Amino acid sequence: MTMKTQTGTSRRDFLKIAGTTAGGLVIGFNWFSCDSPKMEVLSIEQVLAQAKPFNSFLSISPTGDVVIFSPNPELGQNIKTSFPMVVAEELEADWAKVRVAQANLDPEKFERQLTGGSGAMPHSWERLRKAGATAKAVLTQAAAQTWKVPASELTVSKGMISHEGSGKKGHFGEFVAVASTLTAPEEVTLKDKKDFTIIGTPVKNVDAKDIYTGKPMYGLDFQREGMQYAMVQRAPFGMKLVSVDDSAARAVAGVTNVVTFGSSVAVVGTTTWPLLKAKKLLKINYEPDGAVESTADHDRLFTELLASGNAEVKRKDGNVAAAFKAAAKVVTAEYQCPFLAHSPMEPENFFAHVQGDKVELVGPTQTPDRARQETAALLGIPPENVSVAITRLGGGFGRRLRADYVVEAVEVSKAINAPVKVTWSREDELTGGAYRPAVRYRFEAALDANGIMTGYKLKGVGMNAGNTTREGNFPSGAVDHLLIESVEHASTITTNAWRAPITNFLAYAEQSFLDEVALAAGKDPVDFRMELLNRAKTNPVGELGYDVDRMIGVVKMAKEKSNWGKNPSVKQGFSVYFSHKSYVAQVADIDMQGGVPTLKKITAVTDCGLVVNPTGANHQVRGGIVDGMGHAMYTNLTFEAGVPKQRNFDTYRLIRLKEVPEIDTHFVDSGFDPTGLGEPALPPTGGAIANAIFAATGRRLRSQPFIEQKEFSDLQLQIKRG
Amino acid sequence: MANFTLKVNGTTHQVEVEDDTPLLWVLRDHLNLVGTKFSCGIAQCGACTVHVNGNATFSCVTPVSSIGNSEVTTIEGLSQEGDHPVQKAWDEVDVAQCGYCQSGQIMTAAAFLEQNPSPTLEEIDNAMNRNICRCGTYHKIREAVALAAKTK
Numbered sequence: 001m002t003m004k005t006q007t008g009t010s011r012r013d014f015l016k017i018a019g020t021t022a023g024g025l026v027i028g029f030n031w032f033s034c035d036s037p038k039m040e041v042l043s044i045e046q047v048l049a050q051a052k053p054f055n056s057f058l059s060i061s062p063t064g065d066v067v068i069f070s071p072n073p074e075l076g077q078n079i080k081t082s083f084p085m086v087v088a089e090e091l092e093a094d095w096a097k098v099r100v101a102q103a104n105l106d107p108e109k110f111e112r113q114l115t116g117g118s119g120a121m122p123h124s125w126e127r128l129r130k131a132g133a134t135a136k137a138v139l140t141q142a143a144a145q146t147w148k149v150p151a152s153e154l155t156v157s158k159g160m161i162s163h164e165g166s167g168k169k170g171h172f173g174e175f176v177a178v179a180s181t182l183t184a185p186e187e188v189t190l191k192d193k194k195d196f197t198i199i200g201t202p203v204k205n206v207d208a209k210d211i212y213t214g215k216p217m218y219g220l221d222f223q224r225e226g227m228q229y230a231m232v233q234r235a236p237f238g239m240k241l242v243s244v245d246d247s248a249a250r251a252v253a254g255v256t257n258v259v260t261f262g263s264s265v266a267v268v269g270t271t272t273w274p275l276l277k278a279k280k281l282l283k284i285n286y287e288p289d290g291a292v293e294s295t296a297d298h299d300r301l302f303t304e305l306l307a308s309g310n311a312e313v314k315r316k317d318g319n320v321a322a323a324f325k326a327a328a329k330v331v332t333a334e335y336q337c338p339f340l341a342h343s344p345m346e347p348e349n350f351f352a353h354v355q356g357d358k359v360e361l362v363g364p365t366q367t368p369d370r371a372r373q374e375t376a377a378l379l380g381i382p383p384e385n386v387s388v389a390i391t392r393l394g395g396g397f398g399r400r401l402r403a404d405y406v407v408e409a410v411e412v413s414k415a416i417n418a419p420v421k422v423t424w425s426r427e428d429e430l431t432g433g434a435y436r437p438a439v440r441y442r443f444e445a446a447l448d449a450n451g452i453m454t455g456y457k458l459k460g461v462g463m464n465a466g467n468t469t470r471e472g473n474f475p476s477g478a479v480d481h482l483l484i485e486s487v488e489h490a491s492t493i494t495t496n497a498w499r500a501p502i503t504n505f506l507a508y509a510e511q512s513f514l515d516e517v518a519l520a521a522g523k524d525p526v527d528f529r530m531e532l533l534n535r536a537k538t539n540p541v542g543e544l545g546y547d548v549d550r551m552i553g554v555v556k557m558a559k560e561k562s563n564w565g566k567n568p569s570v571k572q573g574f575s576v577y578f579s580h581k582s583y584v585a586q587v588a589d590i591d592m593q594g595g596v597p598t599l600k601k602i603t604a605v606t607d608c609g610l611v612v613n614p615t616g617a618n619h620q621v622r623g624g625i626v627d628g629m630g631h632a633m634y635t636n637l638t639f640e641a642g643v644p645k646q647r648n649f650d651t652y653r654l655i656r657l658k659e660v661p662e663i664d665t666h667f668v669d670s671g672f673d674p675t676g677l678g679e680p681a682l683p684p685t686g687g688a689i690a691n692a693i694f695a696a697t698g699r700r701l702r703s704q705p706f707i708e709q710k711e712f713s714d715l716q717l718q719i720k721r722g
Numbered sequence: 723m724a725n726f727t728l729k730v731n732g733t734t735h736q737v738e739v740e741d742d743t744p745l746l747w748v749l750r751d752h753l754n755l756v757g758t759k760f761s762c763g764i765a766q767c768g769a770c771t772v773h774v775n776g777n778a779t780f781s782c783v784t785p786v787s788s789i790g791n792s793e794v795t796t797i798e799g800l801s802q803e804g805d806h807p808v809q810k811a812w813d814e815v816d817v818a819q820c821g822y823c824q825s826g827q828i829m830t831a832a833a834f835l836e837q838n839p840s841p842t843l844e845e846i847d848n849a850m851n852r853n854i855c856r857c858g859t860y861h862k863i864r865e866a867v868a869l870a871a872k873t874k
Contacts, residue, residue: 076820076857204816211821212812213804214757214797218822221756229751253723253740271751273743276763345761345769345822345856394759394822395856426762615816619859623819626858649766649854657860658851 044099052176054138055184056109057087057131064159064173066093069103071110072120073366074207075344075393075400076623077678078616079120081206083128085613089198090132090191093172094159100206105368105388115366115393116401116497118580118676121612125673133188141185142178143170193610202615207392219363219391220349220423227351228256228268228420230412231275233282234432235263236642238492240289248281258282259415263289266412272423279425290492295338295638298463301489302336302440305461311485315471317542318481323455327446331520335443335509336703339463339637340436341644342498343654346394347429352409353419354379359386359410360419364393366400374403375410397627398497402434427647435637436498437465437491439505443513446481451521453532455481460506462488464495470503472545473578475514478532480541493639499627500679503579505704508632511575511687512702515694525574525691526559546578553668554605558585561666562603569593570600573691575684582608582680583668586625588661588692590717597696598718601662602629602688604681609672617677622663624681630655632686633706653705662721693717726786730755731799739786746770746781749796757797757825761854768853771826772796778833778852797825800832807874808832808866815866819857827853831867841871 047067051059059067068084084100087093105113112123136156143161144151147168155162162169193199210217235241241263249258249267254274259266263286267278291297324330350363350371359379365371368388376383393400409422424432439462446455456479460468471484498504518528533555537548555576558564564572569592576585589601604621611617634653638645646652690701699711706712728735730753737752749755749772758781761769765780772781773795800806808831818824827850834841834849841849846867855863 076818078819202816204813205818205821207821208813208816208818209804211818211824212797212809212828213800214755214825216756218759220760223754223756271739271747272760273740273747273751277742343856345767345820345854346759347761393820395820397856423760426764619819619857619862622861623858626860627856630858648764649762650764654767654854654856655858656851656854657863658847660858660860663861 044101047099052180054135054179055131057128058091058135060135060172060176062173062176064097064171066091066098066159066172067101068098069101071103071106071113073115073364073368073390073393073396074102075115075364075366075396077115078205078613078619079115081203082121082612082616083124084206085198085203086125086128087132089196090129091136092156092158093132095198095203097159102390102392104390105372107369113368115396116398118582118678118680121674121676122581129190130188133190134184137185137188138179138182139172139175141182142175146175146178199612200610200614203613204615217392218346218394219351220346220394222351222362222391222421224351224353224419226419228270228416228418229272229275230266230268230409230420230422231279231425232408232412232422232428233265233279233284234428235286236292237433237494237639238288238290238292238642239263239286241265242285242287244285245283248283249278252278252281257416259412261411261415264408266408266415266422268412268416268420276425292642293492294640298438298491302461305487305489306334306440306442306459309461309487311459311487313483313485314467314469315476315482315484315542317476317479320455320457320481320483323481324444324446326448327455328449329447329520331445331447331517333443333513333516333702334440335512336440337438337505338704339438339493339639340498340631340635341430341637341652342397342399342434343429343652344393344395344397344399347426348399348405348424348432349421350406350409351419351421352406352413354410354413357381357385361386361406361409362389362391363406364391364396364400365403365406366393366396366398367403370401371403371406374407378407378410379414397499398501399434401497404434426649430637430647430652431644433494434496435493436504437495438463439465439468441468441506441509443509445513445517447517447521451523453479453517453521455479457483459485460487462486463491463493464489465502468502468506470506470545470579472543473510474536474546474551475532477540477542477544478536482541492642500579500682503577503683504628505686507575507577507579507683508686508690508704511577511684512690512700515573515691516700524565526555526564529555529574529576550583550607550670551576551578553670554583554585554607557666557668558587558603558605561605561664562587562589571692571696573688573693573695575687575691577680577684579683580679581675582606582677584621584680584684586684586688588688590692590696592696596718597693597715598720599661599689599692600720601664602685603664603666605666605668606677606681607668607670608675608677608680609670610674611667612674617667618665620677621665621681624679625663625685626655626660628682628685629660629689632689632704633659636705636708659719660721661719724787726789728786728789728794729791730794731796737786741785741787743786744782745772745784745786745789745794748786749781755796755798759822759826761823766854767823768830769823769826771829771853773829773833776833776836778830797829800828806832808835808870811866811870811873815862815869817859817862817866819859823853823855827855827863831870835867835871835874839871839874843868
């Protein structure tokens, strides 16, 4: 059914056309190399030069071409394609006439201009629909006025407005001028979901052609006349700079300057290569400025703090002590994960040009407003004096939620009084901090004589992890007596959100431990989870942080799609997780034919509500699984005296093409509005694989990465697709 | 500093750089051909892959002084209109997520298919294993290479 909705359109949103041109909105900076324009298709710049802005999200030119602005940074989650799809749907635009432009930071026009938490789509779904529907309503009104017919008699489809009675027909562009004299309606009608023609169809990445032909579009590609290049040497964790001898660095041809700020030393030059050489020639003396930590210290701290730490109680249901005292069986296990770097393929970089009390910033950021705020705070200038142009991001994974690398560029530009681009090397990226925190968990479960889980305890210790738990998550609500605690250690090693923060490891630990409990209870792992879910549904304990029916929905479908337990030669591992508003169940298949355990397939069932773009959704689920699997299997970051030992991809091992199994994806048609998918498919993967390895070999993997565990070393696990 | 004459994408360029400057930085910083990407700098990830005399080459560890008269092809020169069979297959399959590694992936695939026009899936896996994609688009990369082999 259609729905009436308040537009919330304000005068600010709806720009009257008179005197405004939108030409400056899209390209606030110049790439050296530009597309050669093809005349049959107008470029965004050409369209905007004559286009009229309807609201923050779209402009339409008299030619009928539509430019839709995508406010959120694009890092591969495909938001630059899926957001405009939603606007175009309600506008009834012809997708072939739609151009998409990345909007610059503009808090006046856009809310929540950031990429993180898989939150863009749930936040903006209604807003995007209203933006499209409002423009359609105004265009329809303009056509009615032009043709002197009632607006109610008009139909709109594929960018054309038609009046059946008179046979009149015209494209959007023909009504732009009249539309500019009208005011947006207070209320618009949104489409019935069953009438969607763009949403739900596989729409290709709008930047595809530029990506496949090597057009400059990433921050690292940005150049400006007179721009200097810089690279920065940062202090080890827990250390501060005492003195620097930069004479050898300055002697490198192409190095023009060396500047120091805080404990960082920047080498500046006219191109990048001399800087990579010069940085290695810096002789810097550091001294301790806090705890100088190694991985051995973290292992000791985990043990100490689990035993005696000041735990913060995150959730307490029933009487845990009594439940464990009365238990027929108690299961206990500890799980641990290492620090991890984000390692986006495009290393951190940013362009900054400080000119008096004004700053121009260009580059890859997940949080352009944070870049602005931190720059303004550093220089003591008003935030509105800082402009931020958002380039395409070569990955982010949470690293670019921070603005540390932006502020560095501002520091250097200020120091040398010139425009500068700061580039990080891969070694800088892996040693530069803001990691996924290392965490250790201890679980305890109490089973009664019938194998019912009557008590559950989880205690997590994190290195700068904040809350190491998600206390509302399953199995909370399904156990009478439950205690969830978290202990924080203030490490000198810096941490940050990393794709699916906390849950990227917690889900693995929880879902593995539930398998251990199911085994102790003598129950099938899926049956055991269903028993708990049914308990949470019929007689929940305390508050539920998840929708039980939606979780049951993905569990049941995953069981069916994976042929759970049907093939004796295939050993399977199950995992189900709720995070970032979506539900994902996964089953890993290990084929034992020939006596060699072979990981062949992962089946994934996702409930993210309505799937906006099936291509993008498949990408995010498969990419999340590859990411979750790769880091669970292979990747480690360890420290010696405040310095990471893995400094590049030769030792910091990322998953490669030959190491991924077949991934079979399914989506539940739950009828809910869409939620984000950048993160939710990642958390369940480690658990599904570890549980399958246990089912196949009897080896329980309680630490990551798997390949470094003694339980894994002689398994000779093969990975094969198909 | 020394003068080098380079043949890149069919055009001759003169650059004045140190002997040890990797081809990657000559392309990016001196010739404004930024489609070739920097990521690891130590020949581990393949984001910097170009063709040197038709061979897929890690430009990040290839000194400019070693190029001589060799023909260098970058993603910008792979085709005039972006319609090389591999580029078309990449578009058809809609491979990219963030897209940063994809020019290197395409260059690796194009050189591979030139040398092995009808590969098995296992040969595709072996050839493409040298390039890392942090977004995990591996299934689509494999699919696109197979499609390009079929359609070229």
